[in-house]
Amino acid sequence: MNTAGFDLRRASDTLQAGLPQYLADLRSLVGIDSGTFDKEGVNRVVDILERWYRELGATVERQPGDVYGDVLTASFQGTGPGSVLLIGHTDTVYPLGTVEACRMRADGDQVIGPGTADMKAGDLSIVYALRGLLDQGADLPKIVVLHNPDEEIGSPSSKEVVASLSSDADAVLVLEPGRENGDVVVARKGIMDIQIWAEGRSAHAGVNHDQGRSAVLALAHLVTAAEGLNGSLPDLTVNVGRIEGGDRPNVVPDRAYARLEIRAFDRDVLEGALDRIRRLVETPSVEGTRMRMQVSVEHWPMHRSEGGERLYQLARGIAGRLGLDLGATATGGASDGNTAAAAGRPVLDGLGPVGGRAHSPDEYVVVSSVVPRTALLAGLIAALAHPDLRDPHPA
Numbered sequence: 068m069n070t071a072g073f074d075l076r077r078a079s080d081t082l083q084a085g086l087p088q089y090l091a092d093l094r095s096l097v098g099i100d101s102g103t104f105d106k107e108g109v110n111r112v113v114d115i116l117e118r119w120y121r122e123l124g125a126t127v128e129r130q131p132g133d134v135y136g137d138v139l140t141a142s143f144q145g146t147g148p149g150s151v152l153l154i155g156h157t158d159t160v161y162p163l164g165t166v167e168a169c170r171m172r173a174d175g176d177q178v179i180g181p182g183t184a185d186m187k188a189g190d191l192s193i194v195y196a197l198r199g200l201l202d203q204g205a206d207l208p209k210i211v212v213l214h215n216p217d218e219e220i221g222s223p224s225s226k227e228v229v230a231s232l233s234s235d236a237d238a239v240l241v242l243e244p245g246r247e248n249g250d251v252v253v254a255r256k257g258i259m260d261i262q263i264w265a266e267g268r269s270a271h272a273g274v275n276h277d278q279g280r281s282a283v284l285a286l287a288h289l290v291t292a293a294e295g296l297n298g299s300l301p302d303l304t305v306n307v308g309r310i311e312g313g314d315r316p317n318v319v320p321d322r323a324y325a326r327l328e329i330r331a332f333d334r335d336v337l338e339g340a341l342d343r344i345r346r347l348v349e350t351p352s353v354e355g356t357r358m359r360m361q362v363s364v365e366h367w368p369m370h371r372s373e374g375g376e377r378l379y380q381l382a383r384g385i386a387g388r389l390g391l392d393l394g395a396t397a398t399g400g401a402s403d404g405n406t407a408a409a410a411g412r413p414v415l416d417g418l419g420p421v422g423g424r425a426h427s428p429d430e431y432v433v434v435s436s437v438v439p440r441t442a443l444l445a446g447l448i449a450a451l452a453h454p455d456l457r458d459p460h461p462a
């Protein structure tokens with residue numbers, strides 16, 4: 068494969084020499100609280116990234132956030148017809164004050180700290196990979212980097228820009244952490260969030276119990292039936308995460324509420340499960356009760372498309388030249404990769420440095436994975452400069 072002007076081995080050596088600086092930069096990023104709801108903190112991370120992209124000569128755009136932090140995009144024109152979108156989020160799940168209590172620390176081959184793997188190392192690897200490519204004067208595709216401020220709560224303010232930038236790209240690379248075994252992520256489940264309200268008729272539980280119509284009972288039957296759908300369709304999970312209803316023991320309850328989510332790798336499975344739940348809602352088990360529901364599609368599945376598979380094989384080949392055996396994982400968790408895939412483009416996720424225990428105080432990144440993963444990212448971007456890799460059959 069012709070990746071003109073780009074030497075993978077040299078990129079890897081440069082990254083290795085720069086590893087102490089990478090870790091110092093990671094410490095700076097991790098040392099800033101940037102929970103999704105901490106707009107100022109997120110924007111301090113954005114400030115640093117923005118400065119680095121300007122130094123690299125990118126065209127930088129910063130779209131101020133109303134509620135959340137700013138959306139940062141950095142673009143490089145490229146030398147060929149190919150194009151790639153790189154995505155990394157700047158928010159973490161940790162509340163203000165976490166950093167103070169929990170500084171980044173080294174432990175053997177790990178650096179531990181809030182937001183290390185998920186995903187300040189991923190953000191940083193984008194910068195380092197691009198710097199390596201530009202230093203070598205490699206042929207480049209058109210590159211757009213998107214750093215969004217709200218991925219950890221489902222990207223409410225940035226989902227649209229993720230979708231529109233994705234649909235303009237030949238390939239989308241998402242820098243969520245590599246799995247603990249080093250795998251990248253090639254498929255993610257889609258998620259529907261479903262709320263159900265049950266309505267019955269209240270009555271005195273002692274005087275005229277028979278006049279009552281229990282919304283709690285009707286909903287309880289529905290909950291059991293919905294949970295019973297687990298495994299009834301391929302890879303389907305149903306989780307009733309919340310129920311509430313009624314008021315006091317001497318009143319037949321006329322109101323109840325449940326909130327559940329369903330997940331699956333296949334869009335048809337999700338829609339099939341939704342149909343079954345809708346039927347349960349339309350035919351309550353307790354006569355005289357009624358139910359209604361509201362559905363929100365949180366994410367469509369990132370399924371294993373032909374284009375995605377080709378992208379993975381391309382990455383696997385480059386990884387092999389770096390001495391890595393790059394495995395592929397499908398996961399039940401969603402990311403912006405779902406949105407990118409729903410835009411019909413080939414997506415590869417989990418390309419960041421390897422890490423684990425995300426969303427916990429002991430979150431870590433594996434130091435020895437930083438150089439090969441970042442070199443892999445650079446190699447993949449260089450390879451995408453060539454239009455023969457364009458996907459003729461988008462997902």
Ligand SMILES: [Zn+2]
Pocket residue numbers: 156185186218243244
């Ligand atoms: Zn993440």
